[in-house]
Amino acid sequence: MRSLLASAFALGLGVFPFLAACGDDEGGGDTTDDGDDGGDDGPGACGEIEGSCIELEPSGDGTDVDLVQTALIEAAPGDVILFHAGVYELDTGLSLDVSGVTLRGEGEAETVLSFAGQTDGAEGLLVTADDFTAEDLAVEDTIGDGIKVNGGARIVFRGVRVEWTGEPVEEHGAYGIYPVQCSDVLIEDSIVRGASDAGIYVGQSERAVVRGNTVELNVAGIEIENTFDADVYENIATGNTGGILVFNLPGLQVQNGAGTRVYDNDIFENNGPNFAPAGNTVAQVPPGTGFVALAAHEVEVFDNRFADNQTVQLGVISYHITLTKWDDPDYDPYSDSLYFHDNVFEGGGDLPSGLLGPVIRAELDALPEPPAVLPDIVIDGNFDPEKVDAKTGELLEEFSICIVGNDGADFFTLDFDGADFVAPNLDPTPHDCDREPLAPVVLEGVPL
Amino acid sequence: MSRVGAAAGLPLPLSLVAGLALWGGLAAACGGDDGDRSDDDGGDAVDAGLPDAAPIDVCNPSAGEAVSFDPAAEPCQLLSSYRFFTDGAAQLPNQGVVPYDLNSPLFSDYANKHRFVWLPPGESMTYSPDGVFAMPVGSVIIKTFSYLRDLRDPGAGERLVETRLLVHRADGWEGHVYLWDEAQTEAELRVAGGRVPVEWVHTDGEPRELDYVVPNTNQCKSCHEASEVVTPIGIQARHLNRDLDAGGGPANQLATLAEIGYLTGAPDPTEAPRAPVWDDPDSGTLDERARAWLDINCAHCHSPVGPARTSGLDLTIGQADPARYGVCKAPVAAGSGSGGRLYNIVPGAPDESILIFRMESVEPDIRMPELLRQTVHDESLVLLREWIGAMKGECGPPE
Numbered sequence: 001m002r003s004l005l006a007s008a009f010a011l012g013l014g015v016f017p018f019l020a021a022c023g024d025d026e027g028g029g030d031t032t033d034d035g036d037d038g039g040d041d042g043p044g045a046c047g048e049i050e051g052s053c054i055e056l057e058p059s060g061d062g063t064d065v066d067l068v069q070t071a072l073i074e075a076a077p078g079d080v081i082l083f084h085a086g087v088y089e090l091d092t093g094l095s096l097d098v099s100g101v102t103l104r105g106e107g108e109a110e111t112v113l114s115f116a117g118q119t120d121g122a123e124g125l126l127v128t129a130d131d132f133t134a135e136d137l138a139v140e141d142t143i144g145d146g147i148k149v150n151g152g153a154r155i156v157f158r159g160v161r162v163e164w165t166g167e168p169v170e171e172h173g174a175y176g177i178y179p180v181q182c183s184d185v186l187i188e189d190s191i192v193r194g195a196s197d198a199g200i201y202v203g204q205s206e207r208a209v210v211r212g213n214t215v216e217l218n219v220a221g222i223e224i225e226n227t228f229d230a231d232v233y234e235n236i237a238t239g240n241t242g243g244i245l246v247f248n249l250p251g252l253q254v255q256n257g258a259g260t261r262v263y264d265n266d267i268f269e270n271n272g273p274n275f276a277p278a279g280n281t282v283a284q285v286p287p288g289t290g291f292v293a294l295a296a297h298e299v300e301v302f303d304n305r306f307a308d309n310q311t312v313q314l315g316v317i318s319y320h321i322t323l324t325k326w327d328d329p330d331y332d333p334y335s336d337s338l339y340f341h342d343n344v345f346e347g348g349g350d351l352p353s354g355l356l357g358p359v360i361r362a363e364l365d366a367l368p369e370p371p372a373v374l375p376d377i378v379i380d381g382n383f384d385p386e387k388v389d390a391k392t393g394e395l396l397e398e399f400s401i402c403i404v405g406n407d408g409a410d411f412f413t414l415d416f417d418g419a420d421f422v423a424p425n426l427d428p429t430p431h432d433c434d435r436e437p438l439a440p441v442v443l444e445g446v447p448l
Numbered sequence: 449m450s451r452v453g454a455a456a457g458l459p460l461p462l463s464l465v466a467g468l469a470l471w472g473g474l475a476a477a478c479g480g481d482d483g484d485r486s487d488d489d490g491g492d493a494v495d496a497g498l499p500d501a502a503p504i505d506v507c508n509p510s511a512g513e514a515v516s517f518d519p520a521a522e523p524c525q526l527l528s529s530y531r532f533f534t535d536g537a538a539q540l541p542n543q544g545v546v547p548y549d550l551n552s553p554l555f556s557d558y559a560n561k562h563r564f565v566w567l568p569p570g571e572s573m574t575y576s577p578d579g580v581f582a583m584p585v586g587s588v589i590i591k592t593f594s595y596l597r598d599l600r601d602p603g604a605g606e607r608l609v610e611t612r613l614l615v616h617r618a619d620g621w622e623g624h625v626y627l628w629d630e631a632q633t634e635a636e637l638r639v640a641g642g643r644v645p646v647e648w649v650h651t652d653g654e655p656r657e658l659d660y661v662v663p664n665t666n667q668c669k670s671c672h673e674a675s676e677v678v679t680p681i682g683i684q685a686r687h688l689n690r691d692l693d694a695g696g697g698p699a700n701q702l703a704t705l706a707e708i709g710y711l712t713g714a715p716d717p718t719e720a721p722r723a724p725v726w727d728d729p730d731s732g733t734l735d736e737r738a739r740a741w742l743d744i745n746c747a748h749c750h751s752p753v754g755p756a757r758t759s760g761l762d763l764t765i766g767q768a769d770p771a772r773y774g775v776c777k778a779p780v781a782a783g784s785g786s787g788g789r790l791y792n793i794v795p796g797a798p799d800e801s802i803l804i805f806r807m808e809s810v811e812p813d814i815r816m817p818e819l820l821r822q823t824v825h826d827e828s829l830v831l832l833r834e835w836i837g838a839m840k841g842e843c844g845p846p847e
Contacts, residue, residue, distance in 0.1 A: 070640045073665050092641070093812075095666040120661055122818040128669070128676070128755070144783060144813035150755055151676065173813060174783025180758045197783055204758055251760040251777055253752070279779050279786030279802065324778050325791070325843045327771035 051078025051100075058086035065092045068113075072096045083137055085110035093121015093142070099130040105137025108161035108191065115142040123148045123173070124162075127155075131445075134160050141165055146192070148178040154445045155179050157187045164194030168217055168275045172196040176218070180204055181254065184443040188212045196275055197282050198223035199240070202230060204254035207443050210235065219276040220245050220285065221267075226252050229259040231441040236266045241274040242282070242289035243267040243309065246296045249281060250319065250331035258298035258337075261438050267291060268307035268346075274354060284322055286311040286354025293335050295319045300339040300438045310351035312360070312374055313409075314340060316401065318382035320418045321356070334384040336399040339435040340377065345409045349374030363414055363424045371410065375426065377403060381413035394430045402433040515542050515566060519586040519617045527611055527626040527635035532566060532590055537608065537632040539592055544569070546710060547694050548701050550687045552726040552740045554671075554748075555825040556593060557660060558648065560606055564590040565683065567710055573683065575702075575713035577721055581683050589614040589680055595660075598649040609644050610662050611635050614672065614680055621678040623668025640664050658822045670819050675753040685714075686723040687744070723765070726831060738835035739765050741828055742773075745817065761792060774803055776843035785814045795839035804833060 046053030054071050058064055068088060071081050077100030085106040090113055096103075103125075105111025115124050124142035125134075127149040138161035139146045146162035149155050162176035176192035176199045179185045185208040192199030192215050199218035202208045208230040215221035221237035223245040224230045237243035244267060246260050267290045276283040285292065288311030293299050295318060306313040319326065319333035326333070350373045352361045360378055364370045379401065387399040395401060403411065411428035414421050442448075507524035509516035515531050524530060534540045539562045541547060548563050567573065568586035575581060590613055594606040608628040615622050626635035627642065641664030647657040663670075672678050682688070688705070691698040702720055705711035714720065724732025726741040743765035749756035750763040759780050762772045771777055774792035779785065779802060787805035794800040806816040807829055815821055 066640045066642075069664055069666075073639055095664070095670075097666045097669060118812065120812050120819075122813055128673075143811070150758065171784060174781060178781075180781070197781070201781075203781065249778075249780055251771065252780060253757055253760065277782075277784050277786045278788040279790045280782060281778070281780075325776045326778065327776065 046080045046082055046104075049078065049080050049102075051076050051080070054079055054081045055084060056081060056088075057084045058088045062089065062091075064088040065090050065094070069094055072098070072101075075101045077101070077131075080104055083111045083113070087112045087114050089117060090115050090124070091117045091119055093118065093123050093126060093144075095126040095128070096132070097128050099132070101129065101131075102133040102135070103137065104133075104135050107136050108138045108159055111137040113137065113139045115140065118143045123178075126150065127152060130154055132156070133158070136160070138163065142173045144173045145178050146173060146176040146195070148175070148180065149182055149185075151181045152179065153183045154443075155182050155185045156446060157190050159189045161191040161193075162195075162199075163192070164196075166194075168194055168196070168273065170196055170275050170277050172275070174198075174276075174280070175201040176215075177201070178203070179208070183207055184446045185209070186443060186446050186448070191215075192221075193217045195219065196277065197280055198245070201225065202227050204252055204257075205230075206254075207441055209441055209443060209448060215240060215243075217272055219272075219274055220282045221270065223247060223282070224260050225249060225257070226254045227257040227260070228254075229441045230261070232260065232262045233264045237270060238266070238268050239272050240270045241272050241276075241287050242285040242292055243270040244291045245282070245285070246291075246293045246299050247281065248295040248297070248319075248332070250326040250328040250333070255328075255330050256297065256332050258296075259438055259441075260296070260299045261441070262291065262299070262301045263303045265304045266307075267304055267309065267313075269309065271308075271310045271351070281322065281324075284355060286352065286357040288312070288348075288351060288353055288357065290314055290348070292317065293338060294322075295331075295333050296335045297332070297337045298438060299337075300341075300435070302339070302341045302343060305344045306346070306348065306376065308347040310348060311353055311357040312378045313345055313348040313376045314343070314378075316377075316379040317356075318380055318416070318418075320382055321380050321416055332384070334382060334387070335379075336383060336387055336395055336401060337435075338401045339437070340401075340403045340406065341434075342405045342407075343409070344407055345376040348376060360412070360414065363421055364412065367424070367426070371412075371426070375412040376409035377406070377428075378412045379414070381415040381424075382418055392430070397433070400433050400435065401431050402435045403428060403431040404434060513542070515544055517566070517568075517586065517588060517615075519615060523613075523615075523624045523637055525637050527637075530588075532564065532588070536635070539594075539608070545590065546705065546708065547692065548682075548688060548705075549690065549692050550682050550744070551690050551723040551731070552687070552737075552744045554681075554744055555821070555828060557658060557821060557823050558595070558599065558650070558656070558825075559593040559609065559646075559660070560596050560602075562590075562592040562594065563682065565710070566590065572710055572712045573705070575685065575711055575715070575720075577685055579684060580680050581685075581711070583616055583680070583683065585616050585618050587616040589683065593660075595646045595648045599651045600649065600653065607646065608632055608635070609646060609660055610638075612663075612668070614668070614678075621672065621680065623665060623672060623678065625662060625665065625668070627662060638662060641667065656823075661820050661822060663820055667819055670755060671748040673748075673755060674751070681744075681748055686721040689717055689720045689722040690725075727827060734831075734835055734838060738832055739773075741831060745828070749817070774801075775839070775841070783813060784811070785816075787814070791843045793836055793839070794843050795841040796837060798833040798836040801836050804829070804836065807832065 080102045083105045123145035124139045125147045130153040133156040135158040164172040174197035176195045180203040182205045187210045189212045195218040198220035199215035200222045203225045206228040210232045214236045216239040219241045221240040221243045225247045271288045290306045290309035290313040292315045506518045506521040507529040545564045545566045566588045571584040573581040592611040594608045598604045611626045613624045627638040628635045642662045643659045646660045650656045688701045700717040702717045706714045724737045724740045742763040746763040777792045789802045792802045798804045809815045
């Protein structure tokens with residue numbers, strides 16, 4: 001509804017540029033913007049775009065929130081908001097509710113949206129729109145989450161950095177890059193550091209590709225939660241409490257996610273302290289965790305390198321072992337239908353910690369010949385009674401957890417029945433099987 | 449063409465003076481420009497068909513005293529243009545601008561609220577026993593936020609801070625915020641939000657002060673949105689079913705609205721639902737009052753169709769499943785908001801309940817509601833502590 005004139009009037013914008021803009025429009029009416037707004041950068045600053053090129057510079061006088069938030073409110077579909085290099089000092093969370101808008105910086109090191117002085121807003125930027133792209137900019141030191149996208153379709157993060165500077169502490173925001181209830185999400189070539197929950201968190205979404213990112217010093221590096229069809233590849237996860245997590249949690253609108261491929265990632269030295277506030281599920285992740293599947297289904301983990309994650313390099317658990325109460329008849333708390341193959345394991349398991357690490361170590365020590373370090377792959381062995389062979393107690397073939405070709409990786413199951421560890425053992429043979437590989441994720445409306 | 453982009457790099461806020469000068473200049477230079485953005489003016493056929501700049505007429509109404517509002521026009525810069533009030537400073541409504549109140553209101557940092565509804569002449573709302581009444585295009589809901597100088601003495605005067613308009617356009621509801629000036633003579637359109645230092649004498653006689661946060665236009669949606677569509681909240685039978693004394697003695701609001709032709713299809717108020725008054729024990733049980741408070745303060749987000757649907761926490765008054773309204777429900781994405789507590793509500797243990805922790809906090813990443821609350825609402829905490837304290841049961845591990 002909003003027109004140029006009303007917007008200008010509402011904002012009290014300067015006279016000169018507008019007179020020029022009016023003049024341009026006299027003849028042709030609505031035209032594609034050429035990006036030349038009388039600024040210094042000429043037509044090329046935004047490139048060929050559908051809408052207007054809205055160029056911003058840091059004000060340097062404490063009014064950046066007005067500048068940026070107004071641009072976000074006034075933006076129209078097809079617009080690019082170009083953040084020229086510099087530090088934008090923002091004391092209030094921002095929000096974008098217009099679809100088809102691109103926020104573009106001049107590089108994650110050059111364009112910084114700093115929320116170090118933030119006193120209001122639960123995240124740095126909240127996006128409630130479709131067809132959103134953020135690229136080549138950084139968001140730093142938000143009070144809560146970094147960039148949250150709630151209910152958007154076709155969401156792209158490219159070359160974005162979200163970081164909490166300074167030592168990892170509980171006061172850091174929970175999530176760095178945080179699409180939730182979204183579809184067709186691409187997160188690539190981005191960096192997240194210091195999140196007190198997950199650096200990159202894809203929640204309750206469908207069709208996501210998370211690739212080429214670096215996540216470090218977070219509690220969870222990458223977390224795929226209650227999500228259908230995600231590809232997570234060529235990422236570097238290091239220095240987190242846990243590197244990559246695939247979770248399903250109860251009580252949510254999008255339930256029992258499935259179909260995640262985790263491959264070609266480098267998951268090493270995720271031995272950071274767990275600084276997540278208690279009560280959050282990730283607060284239970286032991287420092288030294290490479291990968292964990294929790295109540296997960298149809299997950300394929302292959303061709304990754306796991307190195308020196310000091311509790312468990314690759315783990316599988318049910319929700320029961322979290323000892324957290326839940327009341328949701330539609331929730332499947334078990335993990336099954338998993339395929340782990342052709343991964344490389346180096347080191348690890350030598351300093352089990354957190355709540356679960358010492359428990360696993362104690363169960364190992366009760367064996368006749370306990371291994372010196374925790375095995376590379378540890379499962380809790382807590383299976384859905386309706387999915388196991390009544391005689392063997394193992395998962396039926398359809399629901400099997402197959403572990404093959406992992407270059408001599410060793411294995412341990414806690415054989416947890418929901419109350420007790422029945423007969424923990426090191427025998428991998430029930431998991432010597434193959435599963436049908438999962439199909440690559442294809443995003444609808446987002447080119448890969 | 450370029451819009452905001454034209455002013456790239458200009459510091460904001462920019463002066464109103466410049467804006468006024470611009471308006472004068474553009475009125476001549478750019479008449480007819482309005483509505484030419486086909487990409488965001490899709491629903492604006494009426495506007496686009498006008499030969500000249502329609503907003504100028506609406507915002508500079510000719511002689512007369514009636515309300516001047518056109519749902520197809522852009523928002524006016526000055527609130528007074530609409531003539532919703534005969535005396536803005538005193539919040540005296542014009543003809544057709546009808547005051548109302550709610551049984552249990554949203555807490556807004558101890559701000560006082562003046563609520564009004566205006567309907568186009570001859571139009572009416574359609575009663576519904578549940579949900580928001582159907583309202584005609586052209587309806588305006590007007591809410592002025594003010595601070596009483598002394599909460600113990602409403603007669604001691606007040607300072608108006610902002611007036612929010614929720615206007616029903618042909619393509620949906622839209623929120624606008626007008627900020628009152630120091631002199632209290634005029635309120636001016638404000639898009640980007642802001643802060644206003646306010647002070648008052650509290651119920652205990654102590655002076656209080658805070659930086660009142662004025663929402664930006666997007667933040668209107670953080671409350672007024674369901675299924676991603678902007679919607680009113682208070683205009684519902686159960687919220688309105690109460691007496692109001694607008695000068696002529698107390699009268700039931702539903703009856704009044706029906707009587708003046710603003711509401712059709714309404715039953716006798718005794719037949720209509722009625723939400724409890726959260727702080728009036730005579731109006732409902734402890735559980736009913738607590739749920740009513742949570743409904744109006746939280747359920748605009750925490751519902752299956754609200755922005756906080758992603759949390760799985762549903763605080764709408766109709767939710768009957770305790771696990772859904774938080775009892776023994778583990779948090780999902782609470783971050784610091786968990787406060788180290790394990791469940792949203794632990795029966796009998798308010799101090800172990802995340803819900804209480806978040807209501808007691810004013811930290812932006814912890815507090816609930818997360819926006820526009822700078823201070824703790826002590827009185828509702830008493831109610832919710834009592835409510836949780838009276839609950840039976842426990843949150844043990846799963847069986």
